[in-house]
Amino acid sequence: MKQSLRDLAGKLGCHLLGDASVVVAHVSSLQSATGDSLVFVEDAQHFDAALRSSAAAVIAGDFAAGNFAASASKPLLIAAQPRLAFARAARLLRDPDRDRIIHSSAIVPASAAIGKDVAIGARAILGDHVKLGDETTIGAGSVIGDSAAIGTHCRLDANVTIYPGTKLGDRVIVQAGAVLGSEGFGYVRDSRTERYEQSPQIGRLVIEDDVEIGANSTIDRGALDETRISRGTKIDNLVHIGHNVLIGENVVIAAQTGISGSVVVENNVIIGGQVGIADHVRIEEGAILGAQSGIPTKKVIRGKGVVFWGTPARPIREYLKELAFLSRSAKKDR
Secondary structure, eight states: OOEEHHHHHHHHTOEEESOTTOEEOEEOOSTTOOTTEEEEOSSGGGHHHHHHSSOSEEEEOGGGGTHHHHTOSSOEEEOSSHHHHHHHHHHHHSOOOOOOOBOTTOBOOTTOEEOTTOEEOTTOEEOTTOEEOTTOEEOTTOEEOTTOEEOTTOEEOTTOEEOTTOEEOTTOEEOTTOEEEEOOOOEEEETTTTEEEEOOOOOEEEEOTTOEEOTTOEEEOOSSSEEEEOTTOEEOTTOEEOTTOEEOTTOEEOTTOEEOTTOEEOTTOEEOTTOEEOTTOEEOTTOEEOTTOEEOTTOEEOOTTOEEETTTTEEHHHHHHHHHHHHHHHHHTO
16 A cells, blocks of 8 residues: 655654655565665664665664765655564555455354454354454454454454354454364373363453464463463464463464463563473563473563573573583583
């Protein structure tokens, strides 16, 4: 969706230097830029390359507002956080979805409450008493269980499964193949027969506003109460979150992480790829778990801004000291 730099600068809160009438249509990398592209640079090292590119305009940091700007051959949008401004520009320049229809092959019962400008793809199935908010999109082949509630401006891609009773807030994005609200992995062993019987899995799953969930990720509903993913959390592809888990606000979880039941992850935690978290663990606010870390049962991880690594996970300085000691010991034994 084409926009002038004047309009774009106003929406992004950027300081515009140069021709305000220049129009941009999309964002791109420096290498693939065309005459209507918008690009960005975060440091002076790449500024000259941005000016030499074919882009129509450049988003740059405060470093470009002084001496650099005087020699700039392109209009500049000066932003305190260029990468963030670029991400927001990408959304503003994205073409709107004009094809807001309910496909003829979709199954939508009369009891469903459908908001304005909702799009439902081919062969999607909605259960009884489902609620969909305004301008929400349901991808082809998705299945929404009975009494599930999905807020406004949500996007569910193809083949997403939402179990009955699950609640999604506003502006939630769920990528293809994700499964939300499935039964948790909870079993009771009969000591006489040595067989396992499932514990009740009758709780629900609540996803708050602005959460994003990657492709083929799975989140179980609560056993008796609820599993909750709080506002602004971002979950990568192939992540599993067990029953009764409470995830705080603005948490980031990378791919192939597994979180066992009854774990609490507080606000602003960062979890790297392939992290394994056992049951009843608490990760306190702002902690950072490095890739392939392992957290044993009932462990408490605390330390805002502290990086934890290894199995069992400990502060990275401690972990690196242990590695150095082992390396020196191995050399002595040779």
